[in-house]
Structure formats: C-alpha cells, structure tokens
Amino acid sequence: MIELHHLSKIYKGVKALDDVSFTVEAGTVTGFLGPNGAGKSTALRILTGLSRPTSGSATVLGRPYAELDRPGFHVGTLLDAGAQHPGRTGREVLTLGAMMLGLPGSRVDEVLDLVGLTGKEGGRAVGGYSLGMKQRLGIGHALLGRPRAVILDEPANGLDPQGAHWMRGLLRNLAEAGCAVLLSSHQLHEVEQVADRIVLIGRGRVLAQGSVAELSRGRTLEQTFIELTSHADRSLA
Ligand SMILES: Nc1ncnc2c1ncn2[C@@H]1O[C@H](COP(=O)(O)OP(=O)(O)OP(=O)(O)O)[C@@H](O)[C@H]1O
Numbered sequence: 001m002i003e004l005h006h007l008s009k010i011y012k013g014v015k016a017l018d019d020v021s022f023t024v025e026a027g028t029v030t031g032f033l034g035p036n037g038a039g040k041s042t043a044l045r046i047l048t049g050l051s052r053p054t055s056g057s058a059t060v061l062g063r064p065y066a067e068l069d070r071p072g073f074h075v076g077t078l079l080d081a082g083a084q085h086p087g088r089t090g091r092e093v094l095t096l097g098a099m100m101l102g103l104p105g106s107r108v109d110e111v112l113d114l115v116g117l118t119g120k121e122g123g124r125a126v127g128g129y130s131l132g133m134k135q136r137l138g139i140g141h142a143l144l145g146r147p148r149a150v151i152l153d154e155p156a157n158g159l160d161p162q163g164a165h166w167m168r169g170l171l172r173n174l175a176e177a178g179c180a181v182l183l184s185s186h187q188l189h190e191v192e193q194v195a196d197r198i199v200l201i202g203r204g205r206v207l208a209q210g211s212v213a214e215l216s217r218g219r220t221l222e223q224t225f226i227e228l229t230s231h232a233d234r235s236l237a
Pocket of ligand 1: 011012014015016034035036037038039040041042043
C-alpha cells in the first residue's frame with residue numbers, strides 16, 4: 001500500500017503540495033493526474049525519498065521510503081527514463097541493478113524478456129535507445145526486485161501504440177499479482193483504460209478522487225479533467 005497523509009510541501013514560498021491525502025491499495029492501479037505544476041512530481045519525489053515533506057507523511061508499505069530495508073525489493077520506481085548512463089548497454093544497466101540487490105544474472109534475462117528488449121537491443125548502448133526503449137528499460141529496472149509497490153512517472157511517454165498496449169497489460173498484471181501501482185501521467189486516454197482509481201490534483205490540492213466511473217459520470221476523463229482543473233483555477237484566481 002502507498003499512502004499520502006496530509007502531505008504538504010512548501011518551496012521558498014511556493015506551496016507545491018497542500019494537505020494531500022490518498023491511498024493506493026494493493027492490487028490496484030491509481031492514476032495520478034494534474035496539470036503542469038500541479039505537484040505530481042513533488043509528491044512522487046517525497047514518496048521515493050528524494051525530497052522531504054514540510055508536513056504530513058508519505059509511506060510505502062507502511063514506512064517512509066528512507067526507512068525501508070533494501071527498498072528495491074519493496075518499491076520499484078521510474079521517475080525519469082532518460083536518467084540512465086548513455087554509455088552503458090541496457091543489459092549492463094540491469095546487471096548493475098541486479099548486483100546491487102544481490103540478484104542472480106538470470107533475473108536480468110527474465111526482466112529483459114519481460115520488458116521486450118530482445119538480446120540485440122539489450123546489448124546496445126542506452127544513448128542510442130529511443131524514448132520508448134528507455135521507458136522499457138526503466139520499467140525493467142524498477143521491477144528487478146519484484147516489488148509490491150510501483151511508482152511510475154509518465155511510463156507510457158514515447159511508447160508507440162503497440163508499446164502502450166503492452167504497458168497497459170503489464171500494469172494490469174502487476175495489479176492482479178497484488179502490487180500497488182501509482183501512475184502519474186498526462187495521457188488521460190491511457191490512464192482511463194488502465195486505472196482502477198484516479199487522484200486528480202491542481203495547484204497542490206486534491207481536486208477529486210475515486211473510480212474512473214465515479215469521476216467521469218458518463219463523460220470522458222479529459223472532459224472531467226478540464227472542468228475540474230479550470231474550476232479550481234477560477235476559484236483560486
Ligand atoms: N525545487 C523546487 N524549487 C522551487 N519550486 C519548485 C521546485 N520543484 C517544484 N517546484 C514548484 O512546485 C510546483 C509543483 O511542481 P511539480 O514539478 O511537482 O508539478 P508537476 O505536477 O509534476 O508538473 P508537470 O506535470 O509539469 O511535471 C510548481 O509550482 C513548481 O514550480
């Protein structure tokens with residue numbers, strides 16, 4: 001389970017998060033949506049121990065990230081698919097990750113297979129990868145330790161239609177295996193198809209949360225998104 005409890009973050013006068021609370025239950029995919037600057041990355045950075053909250057708490061499987069024993073076995077994260085060393089091959093990136101976790105080399109082959117990077121692609125330098133291939137590698141890296149919680153920032157960005165279809169299947173499989181999946185994205189159509197629940201934030205506040213059906217009420221998620229976020233902008237202007 002992933003839990004944000006009255007989470008606030010203030011950067012030198014900028015209130016990036018304002019009393020944000022929501023839960024991602026085991027066995028579900030939660031889509032985390034909001035306009036540019038809404039506070040999504042700030043929340044994910046706090047959840048993954050890269051930033052400290054001003055107040056409130058963010059926990060994964062009941063603990064702040066920094067207090068997890070060998071976090072790679074509990075939570076898989078993909079915050080920036082472009083962050084890998086360009087001179088390493090995909091296989092080397094995963095091998096290093098596996099070594100850090102004390103996993104055998106066979107897990108690298110399993111993960112390359114899982115994310116659809118064939119032997120030839122796994123042997124190429126990451127600097128020559130397309131964005132979609134970097135996303136696949138980043139997801140593979142996140143899943144090396146078979147974590148029970150997964151936090152992904154825009155994982156479908158750069159994926160072609162076949163890749164996006166594959167991604168939806170992967171996320172559903174993770175949820176069905178009991179994983180808590182938090183998925184931040186601007187791709188509303190993708191989220192609509194894969195998420196069980198949606199959390200919509202704007203200007204650092206939760207504007208709405210619930211199942212896709214509860215939020216949409218017969219409209220598209222995009223219509224709901226635009227209505228709720230523009231309403232919040234008007235009332236805060
Ligand atoms: N390190 C920082 N210092 C100061 N302000 C920051 C910092 N990081 C983020 N902010 C501000 O916090 C607010 C939320 O930013 P954040 O990056 O979390 O939004 P986001 O929802 O992830 O946006 P996007 O969809 O564009 O990635 C913005 O006003 C941003 O300018």
